[in-house]
Amino acid sequence: MRILIAVVAIIALIWLLPLFLSVESGLKFGLPYRVFFSLIVIFVGFVFYLLRAPDMPSPKSAGRAVASVAIVFVASIGLIVLFANLAPQFAFESKGSAAGTPIESGKAIFNDPNAGCFLCHAVGGAGGTRGPDLSHVATVASKRRPAMSAEDYLKESLLNPSAYVVPTFDNIMPPIAQRLPPEKLNDLLTYLMTLK
Amino acid sequence: MPPDVSLINDRVIIWVVAELHLLFAAFVLGAPIFIVVCEYLGLRTKDDRYERLAKETMKIVAISYSLTALFGGAMTFVLVGRYQELSNFLFKSFYPVFGLYAMLLLVESSLMYVYWYTWDAMAGRKAAHISIGIALNVVGTVVMVLMNGVGSFMLTPPDSPDTASVWQLMNNATWTGLNLHRFIANISFGGFMVALFAAIMFLTSKREADKAFYDWMGYIGNFIGVAALIALPVAGYIYTKEIFAYDATISTLLMADKLAWFFVIQGILVGFLLLGSMYYMWLSIRRIAGGARFQSYFRGAFWAAVVGFAIWLVPQNFLSSLTARPSGPIEAVTIPERAIFLGLMPAKGLAVSIMVVVTAFVYFLYRQAIATGSMVWGQIDTKAQLTLTFLPGLAVFTMAYMGPIRELARGEWHIFQFMPDKTPNSFLTPLGFTASMAAVITLIFFLLMSAIFWLGFKVGHQESAR
Numbered sequence: 001m002r003i004l005i006a007v008v009a010i011i012a013l014i015w016l017l018p019l020f021l022s023v024e025s026g027l028k029f030g031l032p033y034r035v036f037f038s039l040i041v042i043f044v045g046f047v048f049y050l051l052r053a054p055d056m057p058s059p060k061s062a063g064r065a066v067a068s069v070a071i072v073f074v075a076s077i078g079l080i081v082l083f084a085n086l087a088p089q090f091a092f093e094s095k096g097s098a099a100g101t102p103i104e105s106g107k108a109i110f111n112d113p114n115a116g117c118f119l120c121h122a123v124g125g126a127g128g129t130r131g132p133d134l135s136h137v138a139t140v141a142s143k144r145r146p147a148m149s150a151e152d153y154l155k156e157s158l159l160n161p162s163a164y165v166v167p168t169f170d171n172i173m174p175p176i177a178q179r180l181p182p183e184k185l186n187d188l189l190t191y192l193m194t195l196k
Numbered sequence: 197m198p199p200d201v202s203l204i205n206d207r208v209i210i211w212v213v214a215e216l217h218l219l220f221a222a223f224v225l226g227a228p229i230f231i232v233v234c235e236y237l238g239l240r241t242k243d244d245r246y247e248r249l250a251k252e253t254m255k256i257v258a259i260s261y262s263l264t265a266l267f268g269g270a271m272t273f274v275l276v277g278r279y280q281e282l283s284n285f286l287f288k289s290f291y292p293v294f295g296l297y298a299m300l301l302l303v304e305s306s307l308m309y310v311y312w313y314t315w316d317a318m319a320g321r322k323a324a325h326i327s328i329g330i331a332l333n334v335v336g337t338v339v340m341v342l343m344n345g346v347g348s349f350m351l352t353p354p355d356s357p358d359t360a361s362v363w364q365l366m367n368n369a370t371w372t373g374l375n376l377h378r379f380i381a382n383i384s385f386g387g388f389m390v391a392l393f394a395a396i397m398f399l400t401s402k403r404e405a406d407k408a409f410y411d412w413m414g415y416i417g418n419f420i421g422v423a424a425l426i427a428l429p430v431a432g433y434i435y436t437k438e439i440f441a442y443d444a445t446i447s448t449l450l451m452a453d454k455l456a457w458f459f460v461i462q463g464i465l466v467g468f469l470l471l472g473s474m475y476y477m478w479l480s481i482r483r484i485a486g487g488a489r490f491q492s493y494f495r496g497a498f499w500a501a502v503v504g505f506a507i508w509l510v511p512q513n514f515l516s517s518l519t520a521r522p523s524g525p526i527e528a529v530t531i532p533e534r535a536i537f538l539g540l541m542p543a544k545g546l547a548v549s550i551m552v553v554v555t556a557f558v559y560f561l562y563r564q565a566i567a568t569g570s571m572v573w574g575q576i577d578t579k580a581q582l583t584l585t586f587l588p589g590l591a592v593f594t595m596a597y598m599g600p601i602r603e604l605a606r607g608e609w610h611i612f613q614f615m616p617d618k619t620p621n622s623f624l625t626p627l628g629f630t631a632s633m634a635a636v637i638t639l640i641f642f643l644l645m646s647a648i649f650w651l652g653f654k655v656g657h658q659e660s661a662r
Contacts, residue, residue: 048498
């Protein structure tokens with residue numbers, strides 16, 4: 001009983017408190033967080049209920065014993081699977097649909113965590129800051145090295161990043177593009193060349 | 197599944213057979229370690245119960261062995277039949293490894309049958325019999341280490357895999373981590389499975405003497421299971437460290453992008469395992485004379501553990517990937533400013549450490565209680581036995597769930613950044629689907645195990661009762 005009251009009180013707090021907080025306070029948790037925390041509180045209450053629960057008599061027959069084991073199995077794993085199905089889901093992506101034009105494909109590679117470009121580079125305001133902003137990289141690239149075309153410079157930046165290190169940045173860019181198949185590398189370059 | 201792919205496809209088939217092969221393999225590798233230790237303890241302590249425990253469990257291992265081979269064979273057929281490019285490359289590049297593997301499998305299975313069938317015949321020469329058991333475990337571990345080389349290679353191949361030497365292929369960036377992680381996990385798994393057999397036998401036995409024995413057996417199984425479980429997060433940490441050092445893009449995929457939520461669920465699983473084993477010890481300590489004085493420590497430990505658990509689970513955001521955007525305002529689904537630290541690595545690391553340390557603390561208290569008070573075997577709350585069945589169920593599900601994460605980490609590659617997966621079934625499977633697959637596989641595993649168990653324990657028992 002005491003546990004039940006505590007659980008209800010804490011959950012009420014979780015739901016009421018945000019009404020008085022503004023976003024600027026930096027502590028206003030959104031709806032999914034509140035649901036999530038409430039579930040955790042219910043679980044914790046359950047744990048402490050179990051700690052003081054009275055002894056359970058041993059099952060009357062072998063059949064009942066097996067049934068109780070099965071119930072524990074299905075309930076615990078079922079709950080987890082249910083929760084996994086309610087959590088945020090990304091969509092299945094069939095292979096064929098992703099490709100499109102070379103520019104689209106190049107953009108997809110740029111935003112693909114397997115290539116990781118966007119983690120260090122921003123384009124149009126979104127992305128990482130460990131590497132230079134690439135919003136206008138095609139223009140920048142044509143001026144970086146006097147004897148090199150923009151395209152050659154970009155290719156070199158991808159395959160051999162240490163050949164020329166942009167001032168004020170560290171030489172940390174991994175030569176990831178080396179491992180891309182040639183047609184994908186071309187798509188990526190085509191995309192970068194559109195960033196004028 | 198995407199609309200253009202049917203539910204029963206190559207991907208799903210290879211997934212099921214590979215995972216079942218792995219689960220049975222883990223059992224036939226983990227349980228014998230446990231069995232030999234028990235046989236040795238039986239010899240040392242002159243306590244007959246160890247001997248009986250070891251022998252009853254070994255019977256189950258012997259039957260499971262053939263199922264391991266069956267699923268291993270099925271896996272090879274699917275690989276060769278439907279994933280030719282990959283299997284060609286693997287068999288060609290690892291040719292000597294597979295040759296050695298086949299030879300050692302033969303040695304391992306021979307040792308296994310010798311060990312099992314000479315159990316009674318060699319009763320007078322225990323030391324020799326135990327040596328066979330040790331040899332069995334050594335060979336079994338080498339067999340596993342060989343295949344871990346191939347498995348870890350697919351995620352973290354060395355530079356230019358087509359020209360690298362076999363040793364370079366084997367000794368890739370995550371071989372050690374995977375070996376360590378699987379070795380410890382197998383021991384834990386073996387222990388919990390033994391606890392499961394014991395719990396079921398306890399719940400279905402009528403005779404007091406049997407109840408006392410199976411109560412004790414469950415206690416030993418849990419004892420080993422928890423000991424290994426405490427070490428497991430450390431091995432997991434080493435393994436992930438190796439992956440991250442190999443390629444930062446994998447760690448992003450795992451921790452911040454599409455697989456981030458997979459780890460929230462994984463946190464729940466590991467947390468449940470730790471809390472469940474603590475709960476068993478809590479119930480178990482109550483029947484020890486003088487155990488009551490430990491209970492307040494236990495209660496404190498539970499508090500610390502649930503707080504750690506809660507912090508561990510707080511997600512960074514409720515988005516399915518780095519590039520996903522919600523329909524409403526983004527603040528609603530991301531962690532607020534001042535609480536961001538809760539979602540970051542240092543807090544998570546601390547939370548996991550708290551849980552592990554607390555479980556270890558409870559474990560030592562428990563041992564202390566047993567050393568100082570006397571235990572009444574056979575009289576234990578039914579809930580404790582149900583907990584002993586809950587733990588292995590969860591352990592199997594956890595394994596069936598973490599396997600796919602390791603596979604998904606490769607993204608759309610068969611061999612990371614070397615051989616792309618061009619089959620129509622190459623896609624990341626969403627969380628819900630992945631968890632459902634793990635549940636189905638867990639179910640199949642336990643159905644098969646029940647049949648084995650029935651053969652090994654129940655049928656065997658009726659014979660000995662006659």
